[in-house]
Amino acid sequence: MERRKANFMKRNSKYGYSSSKKGFIDTWRGSEFPALGSENGLVYADHAGAALPMKSQMERGMEEAAGAVFSNPHSSGPSAARTKVLVDDARHRVLNHFSNRPRAYNLVFTPNCSGSLSLLADSFSFEEGSELVYAMNCHTSVVACREKAKRAGGSWKCLGLDEMERGGEHWPVPSKPSLVVIPMECNFSGRVAEVKRIVDCVKATSDQYYVCVDVAKYAAFNKIELEEIGADFAVGSFYKIFGSPTGLGFLFLRKSAVEAVINPRHYGGGGVSAILPNEDFTVLRKNVEEVFEPGTINFRGIISLRWGFDSLDDLGGADAMKDHVQSLTKEFKRVMGELGGDDIEFHSHESSCSIVSFSLKRRGREREWIGYNEVINLAELSEPAIQMRGGCFCNQGACLEALQCEGASVKKWFEAGHVCGDSLDVVDGERTGVLRVSFGRESTWEDMDSVVKFFKAHFFCSGGRSVGKSAAGGEVSLKRGGGDIKLKAIYVYPIKSCAAMEVKGNWPIELNGNLKFDREFCLVDASGVAMRLNRYPRMATIKSTIDLDNNSMTITAEGHTESLKLDLEGDLGGQTDAVSVCSNVCRAYYVENVEYSIWFESVLKVKCFLARRVKGEGCFSNEAPLLLISSGSVRRLNSFRRGNDKLEVNEISFRPNLVVDDGELEGELEGEGELEGECSENMEDGWSKISIGSLNFAVDGLCSRCNMVEVDPLRGSFGKGGVLRTLGGYRRERGRIVFGVFVKREGETGGGESGVIGVGDDVIVTRKEAG
DSSP, X not given: OHHHHHHHHHHOTTTTOTTSSSOOHHHHHHHHSTTOBGGGTEEEOBTTTOOOOOXXXXXXXXXXXXXXXXXXXXXXXXXXXXXXXXXXXXXXXXXXXXXXXXXXXXXXXXXXHHHHHHHHHHHBOOOTTOXXXXXXXXXXXXXXXXXXXXXXXXXXXXXXHHHHHHOGGGSOOOSSOEEEEEESBOTTTOOBOOXXXXXXXXXXXXXXXXXXXXXXXXXXXXXXOHHXXXXXXXXXXXXXXXSOOSSOEEEEEEHHHHHHHBOOSOOOTTSEEEEETTTTEEEEOSOHHHHHSOSOOOXXXXXXXXXXXXXXXXXXHHHHHHHHHHHHHHHHHHHHHHHHGGGEEEOSOTTOSSEEEEEEEOSSSSXXXXXHHHHHHHHHHSSSEEEOEEEOTTOHHHHHHHHTOOHHHXXXXXXXXXXXXXXXXXXXXXXXOEEEEEOOTTOOHHHHHHHHHHHHHHTSSXXXXXXXXXXXXXXXXXXXXXXXXXXXXXXXXXXXXXXXXXXXXXXXXXXXXXXXXXXXXXXXXXXXXXXXXXXXXXXXXXXXXXXXXXXXXXXXXXXXSOOEEEESSSOOOOOEEEEEETTEEEEEEEOOOHHHHHHHHHHHSSOEEEXXXXXXXXXXXXXXXXXXXXXXHHHHHHHHHHHTTOOOOOGGGXXXXXXXXXXXXXXXXXOOSOOOSSOOOOGGGGEEEEEETTEEEEEEEEEEOOGGGGEEXXXXXXXXXXXXXXXXXXXXXXXXXXXXXXXXXXXXXXTSXXXXXXXXXEEEEEEOOOO
């Protein structure tokens, strides 16, 4: 590693800020960003999503806030006057940072870049004959401005950036004031627009055009001179530049443009000189900032801006940061290209300073696209964990251009269930998004190298197994020395996500295939969402015991002397209402007994309600009525964990309904501490049907795992075992980490009749056909 880093630095002499006031990056990275680095378990590669603030930057702000009184600048008095002075100082510093002629612009503070665009579109004098023109690779917040143009009677047009830069017949000729919005740097590809050229084309087309530049991404590593590029307006967010404060954006308004085409549609406290609520009489203040900053501004955040700008100066300013970041970006793209070869497709532009966007293909005969969600999930589980981004990054236009898709594809993906920001990354073989790695001012060569190593280990190496195949590619024998496979354990979960009740003996299965009373109840939070164990781990300490003879349920909790007792045949009261269960909505009876809610709230420290499922609408299970695992699969997992000095896992961590005891199977695949990368088979993966006692079941797919398996079922808290990380090393299947199989009763109504299964029943298995 030292040799490779030395070679990199020899080729990139501007890496690391050696000549800055702050000094070489290796001397301060650990103290200024103590949570980052492989030694701390996190590599941050999502700077295009949000920059990170320095520790000293935050400490200076906190120290100042703790040692002074800042009050509403609309008030009078010493602290209000002092606050106003500091806000004005911050405004002047921002104006000087973006323009050599600060007096040419007004600066309005907003909640964020999207808020700046909304305010501009609301205030712009759109009317019939106006045009809104924006680039194909602009942010969704820009596209949203067309709604305001349309409502005012105007038209809109979307142009490719190449068309914008060429000018000519592509540009509509408006008869009324019109607005052009240009992303100075694309947050998808990193492409830097030739803004001055576009502005010249615009002005040559019509003097009705006014130009807004979106500098949200570009401003992070570049000095901007608004007057030189001819911008009438500019928008952005400060957290994109130096990480903090969040919730604070900016809108630059050229003063001559304000007089011509800007009219405020809304005003608030501090924005009027005189007003009558019972007459149509309003006189706005003449100061633009006061009018366009309705109500109390984020004065504490604004005052803290100076520490952010100081942190930039300490590193040598925008040019030094750009040189540093660009060296890492180019090196990452070069190495990834060498490793990936034909299996990687880059979407980032050659002018990109900090962004590398790309797609990967799976190696092997299939050569299919690897979905971004698969990569993101694995990156989260890697050591160190890696924060990167997947999707379209709120830039659907640039995404479509990169994937060479038309609008029809987006509509097809939507019909298939894909929405912006979800995890549905491949639809009918088509990518719905890409991957993005982006570096920042505090990124190091070691960070870049960790990301490269992650991709090399998981995607640029040969090997790996597919689900349904044994190590030798044939079938695994299901013979055992002591006799048939047995049903080892039955678990019922009367309340969803709470502790299991282990069955001793027999238990009935209903017509629909559910174990009787399994997920019969759930706890619902104040917003109507069924509570889950991975969000509220103390739910594992709530245990229900069902007495079938008396049709009653007793609920206890660790550390609580009082218990609840429910009559399962009686009327628990309550009205039916909707409950959201893992994005699905179903009806449930909300139990009215206030004492129950108080009891559960005392255990979980959150307001919640007990709800019971409506008969005939299934249960509160996520995907299927029954989940089955084999004890051999758990042993195999633990053999891997022992080989990596990890704590063993109990079968109940996987919240199964049925556990089969496979004994010592001939051909059983045991781990040896070295993980294969893709999904090699557990015994139950290869089953198509099973019979337990006299009842027949069909295997209905593999169970995808989430961080719920990390909850210690005995303590009701998250452990430190990294179970998902271990599973991710050998149980990956098309972006999912899988363990266990879902089973359901055969036939449309679960076989047509209820039945009983019992611990110790024989289990007869039918394997999937080979191939």
